Amino acid sequence: MHGIDRDRHFIHLHCLWIVGCVTSSSLPSVPVSISFPVGSQAILPCKWKSQLDNVPVCHVLWQTPDELVFEQKGEQRWQAREFEGRLEVPEEKLWEGDCSLILRDVQFGDVGLYESFIVVNRTRIKKRVFIQRVQLSVYDHKFKLSMGMGEDLVLKLHTPQAMRVVFQGRNSREWKVLWVRGDEKVNRGRLEEAEGVVVLRGLRIDNSGTYKVLDSLGLSVSTVKLTVEEVAKTQKIPHIQDKPVGKSTVYRSSSLLIVFVLLISLLIQHLL
Structure with missing residues (x-):
């Protein structure tokens, strides 16, 4: 050495x-x-x-x-x-x-x-x-996302120098610290750390806003603007499909037509 x-x-x-x-x-x-x-x-x-x-x-x-x-x-x-x-x-x-x-x-x-x-x-x-x-x-990295309620937001850290994740709600001016590298007290919330990413599970409407990954100098590594949309629960209306016209349908229609013509003929003869 x-x-x-x-x-x-x-x-x-x-x-x-x-x-x-x-x-x-x-x-x-x-x-x-x-x-x-x-x-x-x-x-x-x-x-x-x-x-x-x-x-x-x-x-x-x-x-x-x-x-x-x-x-x-x-x-x-x-x-x-x-x-x-x-x-x-x-x-x-x-x-x-x-x-x-x-x-x-x-x-x-x-x-x-x-x-x-x-x-x-x-x-x-x-x-x-x-x-x-x-x-x-x-x-820096910039993203704009639209996700549904209940989905998981994956925030990529991009670099080992990433130290914090902060959040600003859509109708707020305050920045809230969500994650700090190595700080167990701060990291006991809903954000889970994995290799190179942090994950926010089970999105809610109030999770809409701006997320920033900051380095050790407080500079922005990435900015993610997120919109969480409510997924409407719609009832499924059964769709009635038209039955295909087959030979049996054609035969049945023809038989009815013949019977109808015979009845009309008998009625005319009776009147005469």
């Missing part, structure tokens, strides 16, 4: 030295803009083979205007603490010329400008070659 920490520390210092001492290529004015929903996996695009040839070792850097966030050189990797466990550049794709950064469980705090570089070492001079600028934005 001490060796790994020492290597990470060395890589970090080495990168800071590169950032401070090596001239980079001029940066384009317009970055690539991408947008992902909070809690999803974001991919920040980067292609290096179109700008470089015969790179002996794939050494990639990703940074924001404020800090270095990720560095990878061969099997050695380093990432900033706030991104720990969430960043990756697949090594097999890197050798194919794809230096795209995978950012898992993207959060609102990840919003910003990212820049990628490939470090090359030629004639004992290390040079940072600029590859791509990416502007990342993150948005």
Whole structure:
């Protein structure tokens, strides 16, 4: 473990030295803009083979205007603490010329400008070659639902960073806390927690309103506007189907017609 920490520390210092001492290529004015929903996996695009040839070792850097966030050189990797466990550049794709950064469980705090570089070492001079600028934005989930009384509302949390679920009734201005992660006292109500979701069972009319999933900073992960409709109990009226016309029906009708004609004939003869 001490060796790994020492290597990470060395890589970090080495990168800071590169950032401070090596001239980079001029940066384009317009970055690539991408947008992902909070809690999803974001991919920040980067292609290096179109700008470089015969790179002996794939050494990639990703940074924001404020800090270095990720560095990878061969099997050695380093990432900033706030991104720990969430960043990756697949090594097999890197050798194919794809230096795209995978950012898992993207959060609102990840919003910003990212820049990628490939470090090359030629004639004992290390040079940072600029590859791509990416502007990342993150948005929340929004849903509008209509459900019937007695149904179950399933609220997806979307991210492990989701901490609370609050509710505002349709005719109310007050927000009521329905669920707090890890708080057994609050969670003794009708909301049941399962893997990645909370469930409100047996909907009533007064459950109509707005539900919000909030993260640890109180930012909205998702907003669900729910309308609960009363399911009317209607009596089933039996439907009388017309009987199909078959041979027996035709024969019966013909017999009646013959009898009717005979009676009329007898009546006429009697009158005459």
